[in-house]
Amino acid sequence: MRMVIGVDWSDEAFAAVQQALFLYRPTEVTVVHGIEMGIFEYPTITHIAGLQGYEEFRRAVTAAGAQLLDRTAATVSIPSASVKRINEIGNPAQMILQAAHTAKADLIVVGARGRSRVAEAVLGSVSHRVLMHSPCTTLIARREARPIQRVLVAVEGKEDADRIVGWLHDHPFMNPVELCILSVVVPLGVAEPYMLAGLEPWSEVARTYAEDLVKRVAASFSAPAYKVRTCVATGQAAATVAAQAEGMDLIVVSTQGRHGLDRFLMGSVSHSIVHRVSGPVLIVH
Secondary structure, three states, X not given: OEEEEEOOOOHHHXXXXXXHHHHOOOOEEEEEEEEOOHHHHOHHHHHHHOOOOHHHHHHHHHHHHHHHHHHHHHHOOOOOOEEEEEEEEOOHHHHHHHHHHHHOOOEEEEEOOOOOHHHHHHHOOHHHHHHHHOOOEEEEEOOOOOOOOEEEEEOOOHHHHHHHHHHHHHOOOOOOEEEEEEEEEOOXXXXXXXXXXXXXXXXXXXXXXXXXXXXXHHOOOOOOOEEEXXXXXXXXXXXXXXXXXXXXXXXXXXXXXXXXXXXXXXXXXXXXXXXXXXXXXXXXX
């Protein structure tokens, strides 16, 4: 597995590295540290402004970044894995995405600090930007990495279910896990109570489809690597997945193939789930 890991000095970043290693043993790792300096990234501006000590400051933050990458590389010290370091002045999210493109990465790993979705949109967030534009599967982790024993796999339709099944077959977890395959039936909102009777056949069809879907996905996984059960719930998608995620060690969802601004404007269940749960989320591309 080719893995790109974005790191800084936060606890969440270190947890993300550890969480990734609980899941997989990579063969190639690119560790990326982007040093955000705003307008002071450009020496011409600092020269015009006459800022003293700028070069010393730039060298100091670059040296600190090198120490961070040394620490991370030591954590990822696996005999069969090669480790590349990227430590540069620039936008961290753009650097992570570029590194993933260059390395033809299978997985991007970043930590999330729990900022609200509105705050992310206004202030920006590395995990937010990476998730919006990632060319591959992404692991979003928070504090306190944990061994993975119980995994919630949320599927909506055949397309994203096939995407998730394909990923898990191509990139199996290191250790056997218990899988709960979940599909959420979202009720149709109606303005008038008398319309509910007409929706009953639709609800039955939707539930039957969901039950068939989770059974079909469950049949794709065999023992001893997986112990599988299924669940069909009714409610709003992200909130219901978050509720079902209680007690789980990992949530696996799909992006539904959207990218960038389209993913943000049209709404993303996977993005909403990331904000609602406290554990790590694997978003399959």
